Amino acid sequence: MRKRQKKDVLILLVFMALLCGAAVAGASDCRYFGHVKEAMRAVRRLNNLHYMYIGNVTDNSSSQISKVEVWADQLTGGWQADYSMVDEDGEWPYLRRYCDGKQVYEDMNWDGEFDMNIGEGLEIPQIDELTILPYNMKDVASEVMEQEDGYTVISHVFTTDYTTQLLQESQEQLQNMWQRRAANMDGTTNVAFDQYQQTRVAEAKVTYWLDREKVLRRKKMTMTLQRPHVEPKADGQLALGDNEKIYMTTSVEVLAYNYNRSITE
Numbered sequence: 001m002r003k004r005q006k007k008d009v010l011i012l013l014v015f016m017a018l019l020c021g022a023a024v025a026g027a028s029d030c031r032y033f034g035h036v037k038e039a040m041r042a043v044r045r046l047n048n049l050h051y052m053y054i055g056n057v058t059d060n061s062s063s064q065i066s067k068v069e070v071w072a073d074q075l076t077g078g079w080q081a082d083y084s085m086v087d088e089d090g091e092w093p094y095l096r097r098y099c100d101g102k103q104v105y106e107d108m109n110w111d112g113e114f115d116m117n118i119g120e121g122l123e124i125p126q127i128d129e130l131t132i133l134p135y136n137m138k139d140v141a142s143e144v145m146e147q148e149d150g151y152t153v154i155s156h157v158f159t160t161d162y163t164t165q166l167l168q169e170s171q172e173q174l175q176n177m178w179q180r181r182a183a184n185m186d187g188t189t190n191v192a193f194d195q196y197q198q199t200r201v202a203e204a205k206v207t208y209w210l211d212r213e214k215v216l217r218r219k220k221m222t223m224t225l226q227r228p229h230v231e232p233k234a235d236g237q238l239a240l241g242d243n244e245k246i247y248m249t250t251s252v253e254v255l256a257y258n259y260n261r262s263i264t265e
Contacts, residue, residue, distance in 0.1 A: 032145050032154045036133055036208050039216035043130045043254070046215075048073055050256040053126040059229075059246040067091075072124045077101035081125040097125070129252040130216055135162065151217070152210040163201035163223075191230055191238045198240070199227040220251040 043049070053068040065086035072079040083095040096107040098114060099122055105114035139162035144155045202224040209218040224247055228240035 032143060033133070033137070035145075035152065035210060035214075036154055036216070039208065039210045039214055040131045040133055042213070042215040043257075044074070046257040047075055048257060048259050049254065050259065051126075051130065051252055051254045053129065053252045054250065056249045057246055058248075059244055068126055070125055070127075072127065074124070077122060077124075079124045099124075126252060129219060129250075130254065148209075150212060153207060154210070155205060155207040158204045158206075163204045167199065167201050191240065194240060196227070199225050201225050202245070215257070216254070218251065218253045220249065223248045 049070075049072045051070055051072075053070070055066045057064045067082075067084045067086070069082045069084075070079060071081075077099070078101045079099050081097045082093060083097070084091050084093040086092075093110050094108075096110060096114075097117075098105045098107075101122070104117045104122060106117045107114045135156075135158070139158055140156045141159045142157045146153050204221070204223045206219065206221045208216060211217045224245065226243050226245055229242055229244045230238050230240060233239050
C-alpha cells in the first residue's frame with residue numbers, strides 16, 4: 001500500500017507544483033506587483049534559507065497533504081530536502097534528497113544510505129515559489145493589499161481564461177512526463193494521470209506576505225477544482241466516474257534565513 005501511495009504522492013506533488021508554480025510568476029504594470037517582485041529579489045539575495053512547502057488536496061471524503069522541508073545555501077548551491085506525506089495514519093517520510101552543489105543524491109528508504117541520481121537537476125526544490133513572478137495584470141480579476149500583524153499582504157484572484165491556460169500547460173507537462181515513464185506505470189497510476197488530465201479550475205487565488213524588511217515570508221495558493229471521481233469497477237479495477245469538487249492549497253513559508261548552519265551538518 002505504501003509503495004502505491006508513494007507513486008500517487010509523487011504524481012500529486014508534480015501536478016500541484018506544475019499547476020501552482022505556473023500560477024505564480026510577473027509583470028510590471030500592476031500597482032502592487034513591484035512590492036512582490038522586490039520581496040522575491042530579497043529572497044534571492046539571502047544566504048542560508050530554511051522553508052516549508054505544503055500541498056493539501058481535500059475532497060468530500062479525504063485529505064492528502066504533502067510536505068517538502070528545504071534547507072538551502074544559495075551561495076554554494078547546496079541543499080537538503082525532506083519529503084513527507086500526511087494520511088490517516090499520521091505523517092510518514094518517503095524521500096530525502098541532498099545536493100552538494102555538483103550532484104544530487106537520494107535516500108528513498110530513509111535509512112541514511114544515499115544513491116547518486118545521475119541526470120537530476122541541481123535546482124533547489126520549490127525555490128521558484130519564492131523567487132519567480134510571471135503573470136500579467138490582464139490575468140488578474142481582482143487585487144487587494146492590506147496590513148496584517150505587521151505584514152503587508154497582497155492578494156490576486158485570477159481570471160477564468162488564465163486558470164484555463166495554466167491548467168492546460170501543466171497538464172501538457174504532466175502528459176510528457178507520463179509518456180517518458182509509461183513503461184513503469186501500473187493501472188492505478190494510469191487512472192490517476194487520466195484524472196488529473198480531466199481536472200478543471202473553478203477559482204484560483206494567490207496571497208503573499210511581506211515582512212517589515214520587505215522580504216517575502218509566505219505565499220499561499222488556493223484553488224477550487226472539478227475532477228472525475230475514481231471508482232472501483234466490478235472486476236476490482238479503478239475507473240473514472242462522476243465529477244467532484246476538490247480544494248487544493250499550496251503554501252510555502254520561510255522559517256529562517258541567514259542563519260549559521262551548514263547544509264552538510
